[in-house]
Amino acid sequence: MIITIDHSSSEPIYLQIRSEVVTAIARGELKPGDRLPSVRALASDLGINLHTVNKAYAILRDEGHLTMNGRNGARVADFAANVSAMTHEAGEARLAESLYLLAIEHRARGGSALDFVDIARRQAQRAYSDGAPTSRPASVS
Amino acid sequence: MKGYSMTIFSSLSFILLIAIIPITGGLLAATPWLMRRNECFAVTVPAGRQNDERLLALKRRYSKSMLIVTALFTVLVAVAFAVELGSSNGINETSLGVIVMVGVLAPVAISFALMLRGRRAVQEIKKAEGWFAERQQAVALAAEEDVPGAVSLAWNLLYIPIALASVALAGVLYPTMPDAIPMQVNFSGEVTTTMQKGPGVFAFPLLFTAFLAAVMTFSHWSITRSKRPTDPGAPATSALAYGMFARAQSILMVATGLVLAATTDICFILSAAGVVSLEWMAALIVVLAMLIVVVCIAVSVVYGQAGSRLHARMQAAPADAPLAFDDDEHWILGIIYFNRDDASLFLPERFGIGWTLNMARPAAWALLVGFVALTVAFVLAVFSLT
Numbered sequence: 001m002i003i004t005i006d007h008s009s010s011e012p013i014y015l016q017i018r019s020e021v022v023t024a025i026a027r028g029e030l031k032p033g034d035r036l037p038s039v040r041a042l043a044s045d046l047g048i049n050l051h052t053v054n055k056a057y058a059i060l061r062d063e064g065h066l067t068m069n070g071r072n073g074a075r076v077a078d079f080a081a082n083v084s085a086m087t088h089e090a091g092e093a094r095l096a097e098s099l100y101l102l103a104i105e106h107r108a109r110g111g112s113a114l115d116f117v118d119i120a121r122r123q124a125q126r127a128y129s130d131g132a133p134t135s136r137p138a139s140v141s
Numbered sequence: 142m143k144g145y146s147m148t149i150f151s152s153l154s155f156i157l158l159i160a161i162i163p164i165t166g167g168l169l170a171a172t173p174w175l176m177r178r179n180e181c182f183a184v185t186v187p188a189g190r191q192n193d194e195r196l197l198a199l200k201r202r203y204s205k206s207m208l209i210v211t212a213l214f215t216v217l218v219a220v221a222f223a224v225e226l227g228s229s230n231g232i233n234e235t236s237l238g239v240i241v242m243v244g245v246l247a248p249v250a251i252s253f254a255l256m257l258r259g260r261r262a263v264q265e266i267k268k269a270e271g272w273f274a275e276r277q278q279a280v281a282l283a284a285e286e287d288v289p290g291a292v293s294l295a296w297n298l299l300y301i302p303i304a305l306a307s308v309a310l311a312g313v314l315y316p317t318m319p320d321a322i323p324m325q326v327n328f329s330g331e332v333t334t335t336m337q338k339g340p341g342v343f344a345f346p347l348l349f350t351a352f353l354a355a356v357m358t359f360s361h362w363s364i365t366r367s368k369r370p371t372d373p374g375a376p377a378t379s380a381l382a383y384g385m386f387a388r389a390q391s392i393l394m395v396a397t398g399l400v401l402a403a404t405t406d407i408c409f410i411l412s413a414a415g416v417v418s419l420e421w422m423a424a425l426i427v428v429l430a431m432l433i434v435v436v437c438i439a440v441s442v443v444y445g446q447a448g449s450r451l452h453a454r455m456q457a458a459p460a461d462a463p464l465a466f467d468d469d470e471h472w473i474l475g476i477i478y479f480n481r482d483d484a485s486l487f488l489p490e491r492f493g494i495g496w497t498l499n500m501a502r503p504a505a506w507a508l509l510v511g512f513v514a515l516t517v518a519f520v521l522a523v524f525s526l527t
Contacts, residue, residue, distance in 0.1 A: 001283045001284050003281045004278060005279050006278050024283075030284055035284055040484060044366070045370075047279050047480065048484065049484060
């Protein structure tokens, strides 16, 4: 799997790394148990700071996508098995909150609820159209 | 017998010492053609533009100049040797040493100046053509278990059996050794320095093996810790090409170090025991060193820097692909890498074959000082034996 970052983008690099990893997991390019590069190796290969990679890996760990055991380095977590009910609920809550904010913005611009759902459905199709099945229980139908 | 071996030994040494210049000069001349497809004279350029006639002309000009410089210094050194040998004062080894040093280092210094000239020209072309990167992409491989890389550091443990075998051999032959063990021989075949028979017989091979093991293992380790450069325009193939390059160079490092250590140790012990004469052993080591240089250069030419020649064979770059990144600001005078935001300590060179240091990291300076100190310590230790 190839991680691509863009120094010139307005999105912070650690979030770019996080997105790349999450997208790869969603598409099945990264499977549970796959080993990610060590913090030092990834920082070196991308030409960035250790702190940046540390932040990205820390977020991924908190979200339940990554496990790190000293010796074995960073591995993709088996999300369903790894994540506690509390983290799962926190993730769902974040998703709900993000969608709410997007819907409110859409409303503020004069859009209708139906429009919003339509756009959301199309983006969901886009995210789920890559074919590879996800290993976690379906949370968006 | 003495006169015969002296002629062959000294002739061989002179030929080989002089031959170093055209061999290394050839590599210097070939350098622009061996670099990565995004770099021309240490300037980031679009991969598809390497066939621009102006860039090709610059490379040809550099190569031609370097070949002329190399030929010039080869002749100069050969003449200087002849003069020194023919002089009525006899052979002054210090002078010969200085002549060879100048003959080898001068082309390197000139190649640097010529590179800077080429670099300035490429920068102007780049500005005129508007080759600038709209993005600053960086790419890395993750969870790819099949990509080759440097071989295991464990191979360097083989220095231990070599050291042990040397001690054993020295122990076995110890009784047959004379009281004054020849350590240095001049070009006339006379022994100029001797060592008292004693622990030094064991100390020298151990010191030499330890020094070589330290230097080679460290260099090998630095390859394993290096930044692995990946071309955003062709991530998979460039990563594979680099991996194969790193693997080949690490194998070379391990093999040449072990062979050199084993050969030198055995040669020293055999000559100390009088089984073979010191000048023949010295000649053998010189021949071996030359072979190693030739093999290293051959591998470098076949693979290209960071596997660039392998990469070129894997695919052709689209001519209009825009620059996805531009490294120029981090490279001082084209060859010194300075980037505080980069966690890398080691990374591939920009104009040359091999790796260089990120001088923004304090560890890089410590390493430079450390290497000098280690070499000085080794030389002093060996001299203290005699």
